[in-house]
Amino acid sequence: MSTLLGYARVSTADQDPTLQTDALTAAGCFKIWTDVASGAKEDRPELAAVIEHLRPGDTLVVWRLDRLGRSLPHLLEVVTKLEAAGIGFKSLTEEINTTTPGGRLVFTIFAALAEFERALLRERTFAGLEAARKQGRHGGRPVALDAQKKAIARKMKGAGVSMTAIADTLGVARSTLYRTLD
Known part of the structure; x- marks a missing residue:
């Protein structure tokens, strides 16, 4: 019998993972691991712990794709490793289920879109910083010694x-x- 194991992530301690954990519980997850870390970080102890507990035939379930990661290479790496170990992956919000060919296709598309969105955000941030520099504003610490x-x-x-x-x-x-x- 397949066991559903859940993974939730919030970026900061101020954020509440209850929405995610409630949805994972409602989806039938046997146990849920929760990280407080940026999605861009690959070193997340609770993600490593849930992956360690997964066995062939089990399924890793997340509330939304960006909870697993925001980098396309990282997302693909995790899901590919799971698949190679005979473990499925589900994202509740996007209704992705990699245990089916259609689910694998949808996963790849959503992962590419998540990375695209992150790249656009980064691009806009750099453009904003450049515009501020052109106006004479500089970020960072004030100079200690004038x-x-x-x-x-x-x-x-x-x-x-x-x-x-x-x-x-x-x-x-x-x-x-x-x-x-x-």
């Missing part, structure tokens, strides 16, 4: 003042001084 503080630090160093004393005087870490002055 030109005036660098000049003071060089003068103090030249006078033989210790790096620790210079760092304390300017309110920066010694590593910042070494990186800036060397």
Whole structure:
């Protein structure tokens, strides 16, 4: 008899996996593993645990395809390994069931669309950052040592003042001084 094992994932601890776990329970999953990790990460301990528990004839069930992963190569790798081990895959939202030829076709199409969507998001993010740079805005941390503080630090160093004393005087870490002055 085939056992359905569920896998749920939320990206942050603020998110609630209840919607996913309720749907997986309603679908008949015997047990559900839940990760709190980005879909882009391949290192997810609960995913590894559920895969370890799967046996030939079992089926891995997810609420939605993007819960398993957002990278097409990763999705295909996981599902291909499952298939090679005689394990099925189901996605409830997209109604994908890889135990059928039609389900395998639909899976491949949805995986490609998920990756396409992620690539578009990444592209829009980079375009937004570039537009901000052109307007003179730069992300990241503020500069710890401006030109005036660098000049003071060089003068103090030249006078033989210790790096620790210079760092304390300017309110920066010694590593910042070494990186800036060397």
